[in-house]
Amino acid sequence: MDRKVTKKAADTVRILSAEAIQKAKSGHPGTPMGCADYAFTLWSKYLRHNPKNPKWLGRDRFVLSAGHGSMLVYSLLHLFEYGLSMEELKSFRQWGSLTPGHPEYNHTPGVDITTGPLASGLGSAVGMAIAAKYFAAKTGLDKAGLDDNKIYVICGDGCMMEGNSSEAGSLAGHLKLDNIVAFYDDNEISIEGSTELAFSEEVAARFASFNWRIIHVADANDLDQVDNALAQAQNSDGRPTLIVGKTKIGFGSPNKQGKSSAHGEPLGEDEVNATKQNLGWTEEPFTVPAEVKAALAERVAELENEAAQWDKKFQTFLEEDKERAAYISKLINRTVPEDILEQLLAVAPVDKPIATRASGGAILQKAAELVPALLGGAADLAPSTKSDIKGEKSFSAECLDGRNIHFGVRELGMGMCGNGMALYETCIPYTSTFAVFSDYMKPAMRLAAIQKLHEIYIFTHDSFYVGEDGPTHEPIEQLTMMRTIPDFTVIRPAEAHEAAHAWAAALKADGPVALMLTRQDLKPFSKELAANIDVEKGAYVLDSDEQYEITLIATGSEVNLALEAAEVIRNSAVGVRVVSMPSMDLFLKQSKEYQDSVLDPACKARVSIEAGTTFGWHRFVGDEGLAIGLDHFGASAPYSKLAEEFGFTVEGVIEKIQNHFMRGACGGCNCGGSCSC
Numbered sequence: 001m002d003r004k005v006t007k008k009a010a011d012t013v014r015i016l017s018a019e020a021i022q023k024a025k026s027g028h029p030g031t032p033m034g035c036a037d038y039a040f041t042l043w044s045k046y047l048r049h050n051p052k053n054p055k056w057l058g059r060d061r062f063v064l065s066a067g068h069g070s071m072l073v074y075s076l077l078h079l080f081e082y083g084l085s086m087e088e089l090k091s092f093r094q095w096g097s098l099t100p101g102h103p104e105y106n107h108t109p110g111v112d113i114t115t116g117p118l119a120s121g122l123g124s125a126v127g128m129a130i131a132a133k134y135f136a137a138k139t140g141l142d143k144a145g146l147d148d149n150k151i152y153v154i155c156g157d158g159c160m161m162e163g164n165s166s167e168a169g170s171l172a173g174h175l176k177l178d179n180i181v182a183f184y185d186d187n188e189i190s191i192e193g194s195t196e197l198a199f200s201e202e203v204a205a206r207f208a209s210f211n212w213r214i215i216h217v218a219d220a221n222d223l224d225q226v227d228n229a230l231a232q233a234q235n236s237d238g239r240p241t242l243i244v245g246k247t248k249i250g251f252g253s254p255n256k257q258g259k260s261s262a263h264g265e266p267l268g269e270d271e272v273n274a275t276k277q278n279l280g281w282t283e284e285p286f287t288v289p290a291e292v293k294a295a296l297a298e299r300v301a302e303l304e305n306e307a308a309q310w311d312k313k314f315q316t317f318l319e320e321d322k323e324r325a326a327y328i329s330k331l332i333n334r335t336v337p338e339d340i341l342e343q344l345l346a347v348a349p350v351d352k353p354i355a356t357r358a359s360g361g362a363i364l365q366k367a368a369e370l371v372p373a374l375l376g377g378a379a380d381l382a383p384s385t386k387s388d389i390k391g392e393k394s395f396s397a398e399c400l401d402g403r404n405i406h407f408g409v410r411e412l413g414m415g416m417c418g419n420g421m422a423l424y425e426t427c428i429p430y431t432s433t434f435a436v437f438s439d440y441m442k443p444a445m446r447l448a449a450i451q452k453l454h455e456i457y458i459f460t461h462d463s464f465y466v467g468e469d470g471p472t473h474e475p476i477e478q479l480t481m482m483r484t485i486p487d488f489t490v491i492r493p494a495e496a497h498e499a500a501h502a503w504a505a506a507l508k509a510d511g512p513v514a515l516m517l518t519r520q521d522l523k524p525f526s527k528e529l530a531a532n533i534d535v536e537k538g539a540y541v542l543d544s545d546e547q548y549e550i551t552l553i554a555t556g557s558e559v560n561l562a563l564e565a566a567e568v569i570r571n572s573a574v575g576v577r578v579v580s581m582p583s584m585d586l587f588l589k590q591s592k593e594y595q596d597s598v599l600d601p602a603c604k605a606r607v608s609i610e611a612g613t614t615f616g617w618h619r620f621v622g623d624e625g626l627a628i629g630l631d632h633f634g635a636s637a638p639y640s641k642l643a644e645e646f647g648f649t650v651e652g653v654i655e656k657i658q659n660h661f662m663r664g665a666c667g668g669c670n671c672g673g674s675c676s677c
Contacts (some may be wrong), residue, residue, distance in 0.1 A: 344504050
């Protein structure tokens, strides 16, 4: 492309961004204006993409980690004919538009990831790079010359300040993920002013210590310097690449360039006009110059042809080996067998008491055999969380087809990597750690839910039954935290049968699922009780007298406790229903009729039992019911002693029920007249 036209096109990105933000009276013009030269050079000359097929398998991925600069990507999507109309640019940040304040995956064609929280994009890019390397090595694409796609990232000073940049950068360098090319928009400006206020480290030195190749660009608003850097980045030296580009935030704005006032607010009408004059811009508002439009139409046609050539080569590759083609199809479609539940139940260890982390680990082995797309690992805890796939190799720089991934003690980085792996759309990733450390993963879990990513979280050591490690390691509020995330499913199975059901539900889900598993052994259900299990509905009647006056609702390790307490209550000639509720989320999605069939509205005497905070349980037990839980932190002692002290024994549960419902020797109670006391 002619250099004058390229410069005009980069200025088009600047002007469209400034105009859209000004019209919205909201947004961040500094990043798109400062990064326009780099981004346009990348998209027009180096990025492999197909505007006519935004989901093209052979494409590079573009990650705007500095997601507040979203008008950068929207302007590019418009220029490269992704179907994002000028009217959509004019509707920036407005209700129902395809141009929200931060890029959103599966909302705007051409957007590969939802970004916003700084460094989340960089963290997810590492996961994309892992998935790309694994997919190519596992399928043979690497040997066929079909694996040379890259993950391009734009990140800013805020991304580099966030700790996740270190977690992700360290892992990427260790794994030698040379398919990552990150651009650091080093403009030295943050919202409060100069980065000197809070940030003085040498970012390049930090990433060099992570084993990244560093390319410096003294002036990243100079097209030739940017072009030279990107050309150098195309040739791998066996490491991920960080291009450190010195830019001017708000480049082109005569009065706000290089100032924090260009960061998070519109330039102002007068400054937009002054910017146009400064850049020699004579077009009408929201106009793409004719020469830019013509050059890009030509480039789009070239990109479409390049994609067609790749597809032709890929199709030949598939036809050469039908068995390999079938395997690739299972990865791309993330195929799960129809009879997955039956096959997982067949291997569930139900002959003796066993912790659900252990039964879950046994079930994982069969799941991995049945679902080739399933892969993942833990934050240095696989021996404890039982999350290794036995017989499979470890993923490393020397073994890119390894199915077990070692994320190291980097929970947030692991969570973001899991998101990126799911976003690459050729695998179902799982990540694993102790339940209490889900706190470190919350931002990643929330983004997974927003993007509706199919990934699985294996959280073990799910209650105070962790015991001797004490309150720092005993989750109390984490279950509730996860349950409050919209579109995020939490399943806490009661024993091995339910663990198989939980894994089947997780593999068939259309969004993120957390499996909450125990450290301590749990008694398996009898064959008769196991026949009642219905995890997919979230809650079900596990055991019930025909006439009952009280309902016990429990999850996970407390279901057996509820069954034992029910027998004691029955000895007092009181009928009992026991409900297992492995997933509040799934239960609340059921019809009102089904919910009422499990929790009969006529029975006001309801008791929930869960080894965690009682917050949220009155939604199910009602105003007159009793929520048995733990509304304080745990302690360090053997778990059997903690159960006794915290009242999680049959005697303790019965005592709490009696104290709550009984009102003295007369035998009256608080159940609303539904029991026979």
